Amino acid sequence: xxxxxxxxxxxxxxxxxxxxxxxxxxxxxxxxxxxxxxxxxxxxxxxxxxxxxxxxxxxxxxxxxxxxxxxxxxxxxxxxxxxxxxxxxxxxxxxxxxxxxxxxxxxxxxxxxxxxxxxxxxxxxxxxxxxxxxxxxxxxxxxxxxxxxxxxxxxxxxxxxxxxxxxxxxxxxxxxxxxxxxxxxxxxxxxxxxxxxxxxxxxxxxxxxxxxxxxxxxxxxxxxxxxxxxxxxxxxxxxxxxxxxxxxxxxxxxxxxxxxxxxxxxxxxxxxxxxxxxxxxxxxxxxxxxxxxxxxxxxxxxxxxxxxxxxxxxxxxxxxxxxxxxx
Amino acid sequence: xxxxxxxxxxxxxxxxxxxxxxxxxxxxxxxxxxxxxxxxxxxxxxxxxxxxxxxxxxxxxxxxxxxxxxxxxxxxxxxxxxxxxxxxxxxxxxxxxxxxxxxxxxxxxxxxxxxxxxxxxxxxxxxxxxxxxxxxxxxxxxxxxxxxxxxxxxxxxxxxxxxxxxxxxxxxxxxxxxxxxxxxxxxxxxxxxxx
Numbered sequence: 001x002x003x004x005x006x007x008x009x010x011x012x013x014x015x016x017x018x019x020x021x022x023x024x025x026x027x028x029x030x031x032x033x034x035x036x037x038x039x040x041x042x043x044x045x046x047x048x049x050x051x052x053x054x055x056x057x058x059x060x061x062x063x064x065x066x067x068x069x070x071x072x073x074x075x076x077x078x079x080x081x082x083x084x085x086x087x088x089x090x091x092x093x094x095x096x097x098x099x100x101x102x103x104x105x106x107x108x109x110x111x112x113x114x115x116x117x118x119x120x121x122x123x124x125x126x127x128x129x130x131x132x133x134x135x136x137x138x139x140x141x142x143x144x145x146x147x148x149x150x151x152x153x154x155x156x157x158x159x160x161x162x163x164x165x166x167x168x169x170x171x172x173x174x175x176x177x178x179x180x181x182x183x184x185x186x187x188x189x190x191x192x193x194x195x196x197x198x199x200x201x202x203x204x205x206x207x208x209x210x211x212x213x214x215x216x217x218x219x220x221x222x223x224x225x226x227x228x229x230x231x232x233x234x235x236x237x238x239x240x241x242x243x244x245x246x247x248x249x250x251x252x253x254x255x256x257x258x259x260x261x262x263x264x265x266x267x268x269x270x271x272x273x274x275x276x277x278x279x280x281x282x283x284x285x286x287x288x289x290x291x292x293x294x295x296x297x298x299x300x301x302x303x304x305x306x307x308x309x310x311x312x313x314x315x316x317x318x319x320x321x322x323x324x325x326x327x
Numbered sequence: 328x329x330x331x332x333x334x335x336x337x338x339x340x341x342x343x344x345x346x347x348x349x350x351x352x353x354x355x356x357x358x359x360x361x362x363x364x365x366x367x368x369x370x371x372x373x374x375x376x377x378x379x380x381x382x383x384x385x386x387x388x389x390x391x392x393x394x395x396x397x398x399x400x401x402x403x404x405x406x407x408x409x410x411x412x413x414x415x416x417x418x419x420x421x422x423x424x425x426x427x428x429x430x431x432x433x434x435x436x437x438x439x440x441x442x443x444x445x446x447x448x449x450x451x452x453x454x455x456x457x458x459x460x461x462x463x464x465x466x467x468x469x470x471x472x473x474x475x476x477x478x479x480x481x482x483x484x485x486x487x488x489x490x491x492x493x494x495x496x497x498x499x500x501x502x503x504x505x506x507x508x509x510x511x512x513x514x515x516x517x518x519x520x521x522x
Contacts (some may be wrong), residue, residue, distance in 0.1 A: 012372045033514065046486060053335065055337045055338070055341075060337060060340065061383060062342070063340075063341075064380070064381060064382075064383055065383075065385065067344045067348070067380075068381055068386070068420075069445070070348060071347065071348060071351055071381075071449065071501070072444075072445035072447075072449075072501070073445075074351050074352050074469075074514060075351060075501040075514035075515050076496075076514075076515070076516065077468045077488045077516060079445070079497060081445045082443075083341055083443075103346075104344075105345065105348065106341070107341045107342060108338060149399065150386060162384065163353075176509065188442045188443075189370065190440075191443065192441035192442045193441075223430075223465075226496070226497065227438060227497075247353045248348075248349075259341050261352075262468075263352045263353070263468040263469035263516075264352060264353060264469055264471075265468070265469060265471045266468040266472060267467065267468075
């Protein structure tokens with residue numbers, strides 16, 4: 001068996017032989033099959049049946065270490081807690097940080113949703129969802145309202161989050177000052193001193209060059225009036241959703257070995273200037289599929305002659321609206 | 328004979344952690360914590376659950392005099408967690424406090440450093456109650472407006488100590504308040520006033 005054949009990401013024949021297993025969503029990647037909660041498959045001991053992995057893949061010592069980091073991250077909102085990030089059976093850049101955070105918090109009764117740029121049905125989302133279905137046996141869903149834990153790569157669902165939910169972000173570069181100051185020793189001092197002038201200079205240079213703040217994603221925010229934080233490369237469209245959010249927001253950066261958090265009902269302010277206030281992107285047309293306005297839209301090229309359409313980036317809310325309209 | 332630890336180490340530890348995480352993320356929210364543990368007295372099941380879920384060889388643990396005097400408690404924690412015990416509160420990652428009224432001043436524990444505020448002590452207090460003691464009003468991250476809790480018994484001047492702890496933010500200790508079957512959180516980001 002090849003090394004990759006051992007990967008829990010790859011649905012080998014073993015998973016198909018499991019009695020009573022729910023339909024494997026990646027082998028038949030159809031939205032219809034993928035809709036709704038896929039039942040959990042746990043044995044009497046609560047481990048994913050026949051997977052051979054500890055619950056949610058990580059060993060208990062690693063989970064304890066990550067859990068301690070999460071508690072400190074919650075106590076100091078926006079501060080990046082170093083943690084001993086493990087190698088995961090997936091490459092850096094595919095959400096190793098988010099996966100470790102999810103693995104550390106996940107319990108048997110959780111319902112997991114995973115999105116990649118708002119979509120439940122893209123490679124990254126499907127593979128991570130199957131990873132946890134296989135290694136933990138928890139129920140999975142594509143519906144935002146049914147999920148208790150939502151792991152996301154770079155979007156916040158359009159459906160408002162609630163108090164019972166936890167949003168786990170996959171973060172590539174957690175340090176908002178990294179492109180202004182490459183030395184970790186220096187950025188750590190800048191955070192300790194709350195010295196964020198350089199970030200304001202960067203935004204000001206945007207204005208002097210373009211006439212407006214041209215930063216459109218990974219737009220820096222100030223958390224609870226203290227730490228400046230990278231909200232991960234979400235479009236700045238999503239920044240207002242982080243402010244005073246009822247859900248707990250956790251951020252994991254696997255390669256950079258950092259965990260940080262925004263507790264519920266916490267002030268998250270996008271940096272700006274009095275004469276250049278923070279603004280989100282606006283779309284001139286509604287979603288071509290569901291007709292929604294006020295959602296973040298993806299541009300889809302439809303032919304070779306310049307044809308294009310704009311559709312919701314959040315597949316769950318778009319499909320829900322299309323289904324409701326058809327009724 | 329040594330008392331057993333979690334019956335289901337994986338999921339009992341996860342359940343304890345989630346209760347503590349919810350409590351710290353939402354100060355003032357009292358979460359149920361019902362560990363089926365029978366640790367040696369005077370260690371409470373709630374203190375034992377937090378210790379078993381979160382401490383290991385990487386985390387020096389400080390025991391208050393009431394716990395430190397009981398040899399059974401040290402043996403129980405050493406066996407189940409492997410955590411080194413320390414008698415210096417300023418070196419402790421976790422501090423277990425059985426006699427909450429005699430809890431040392433918060434400033435005697437590790438407060439972290441400006442560059443690494445996460446290197447501070449997490450105190451775990453065993454209280455009689457979280458809802459029928461001394462009224463405290465909480466506000467800050469995790470709290471919508473203000474919320475009231477009433478933990479007890481507490482050391483004298485507890486609200487003032489919390490105010491000092493908050494004034495040093497981002498330095499400071501974080502508190503996990505336990506009572507029989509209950510847990511609540513008081514992270515350093517919370518503003519505490521008497522109510």
